[in-house]
Amino acid sequence: MRTLPEPVVRHWDFPRGIASVALLLRFGAQHGLSRDVLLDGSDLTADQLADPAAEINAHQELAVVRNLAAHRPLAGVAAGRNYHATTFGVLGHAFLSAATVQDAVDVALRYLDLSFTFTAPTAVLDGDRLVLALNPGALPEDVRPFLVERDLAAIHTVIGELVTGEVPVLSVDLAHPEPPDTRDHEAVFGLRPRFATGRDRSVVDASLLLRALPLASPEATALSERQCEDLATRRRRRPGVAGEVRRVLELSERFEETMPVVARALGISPRTLRRRLTEAGTSYQALLDEVRAERATVLLPGASVEQVAAQLGFAEAASFIHAFRRWYGTTPAHYVRSRGTSGV
Template sequence: MRTLPHPVVRHWDFPRGIASVALLLRFGASRGLRRDALLDGSGLTAGHLADPAAEINAQQELAVVRNLATHLPHAGIAAGQNYHATTFGVLGHAFLSAATVQDAVGVALRYLDLSFTFTAPTAELDGDRLVISLHPAALPDDVRPFLVDRDLAAIHTVIGELVTGEVPVLSVDLAHPAPPDTRSHEEVFGVRPRFSAGRDESVVDASVLTRALPLASPEATALCERQCEDLATRRRGKPGIAGEVRRVLELSARFEETMPVVARALGLSPRTLRRRLTESGTSYQALLDEVRSERAAALLPTASVDQVAAQLGFAEAASFIHAFRRWYGTTPGNYARTRGISDV
């Protein structure tokens, strides 16, 4: 049975390279926007942009995205089309040298925090369908539609480059309302999305996963993955405040820690922790949900729903099932069955 790995992260607050900001600045310039207007509030300087190896935090890129979305609110799809495999550096070269599309998708999910995504994408197999879902709930409202369009367009653009042909898209659902002109969406996806759909997902014929890639090289793949691992290890060792909170929660046995307890563990007052998380575009509850959802997915292969609910600190299984449906869009039982897990 074909399986796909879980994403290494389900959030967007991770360090990233400068390449995405540089791309967005070029895109904005092509639409007549000034560089200083797009950099406003980001704290980024000419020195950052001149260094191709510069690393920035997610908030800095988000500031550029916000400025771009303010001026061009419906340009997310067009921006996403400018993201190519090579945009992602060594991660992109790992895509290109993979043996099949499935191998490339696996690399992307294992090293998602080396990308520029803000929408926490996941990829799951549902029979003969590959379901690519975005999870942008933690994003600020003013940038969410732009980033959903950008990230999904980038994903499809890169897959199209890998297979050097048309991606067999079956359907696209987007939670935000339809823009005045949907032609760019139809051009990228090959179908007209269903807007105001309550979810953000693209469904592709799963046969695309078996396609052999023309630049496949096992030696290059091994080298690129080693470099990805080295880079990821270094970056993951420098978490922001959201990462510090996640680390405390991940060490929890039953998630009994309240925000004041976590704040005290980090040497902060609850008010300061709340403010810093807000500035990072997230909240204590969102981080708790992220860690709980990841723990739930890891526990389901070996534990019953009642056992998982108890280990996650839920008072009853019904509350856990409700939360799980919110996290993954399905019940724990259905989630387990689609992965070949029995007796859940």
């Protein structure tokens, strides 16, 4: 069983498609909430809502979530059950065509910023257990419980669709207090969660990762992943302070810039830069990792591991290999071989 990659982002402030907002509007209508109520403060236009290819910023979706949670604070799990693999567009097609659950999880983590998550999920193998943990720490308090439940329910709903059967859930822990009714939780997770535990996670039997998926197709996987990569590359050039930091780093030749150097290039103090990145749900190190990870895949086909490590600012090749495994769940050599290119 391979190790799992780290998620490509650890924040929620990334551009996203309109599909999630459209789903939430339909869900809200089923619960008696008008479109005007749900769209209040989102600045979403009729043209955006009518365009299935429209892209919006995370704060616009968050405004819709806030309006929905204000009127239906206990509906997070019920909303999450409406997120299917097809809701995620090309990323969902990559899930469906994957060979195994582990391959689907891998692509989800590598292209997490093509999803609609707000809770920075991670997947970690712990012996014979797979721990799916959420980190909602950067979210406003008023939407945190709703989004934790929505995101975790969506993850389990999609996994259940992929395996067309029961997901072997061992436990579910949620940080917020227990609601009056847990029937939706039990329907999605197959058991009653533990509440007020101080953490948000589910634990499943790791054997789930080895399950073959019924719609597996190497050709469809290759096409879907290429489309994911193209879309992610475009979206990751996002506006705002995070985008400005990325642009500075992308111009770097050997990534020798420290955060104070980047802050000076942006005309602000390191303290202000750190605060603004925190408010955006990210950090300097997370952005540095994103840019390094992208640059690595560009450099590897034509250079050795040692050369790429030096180009990315790593002191030694071993450190780069370790980082690459975190990013992509495999070694640079295997990554290159799997794509049929030379180098390494």
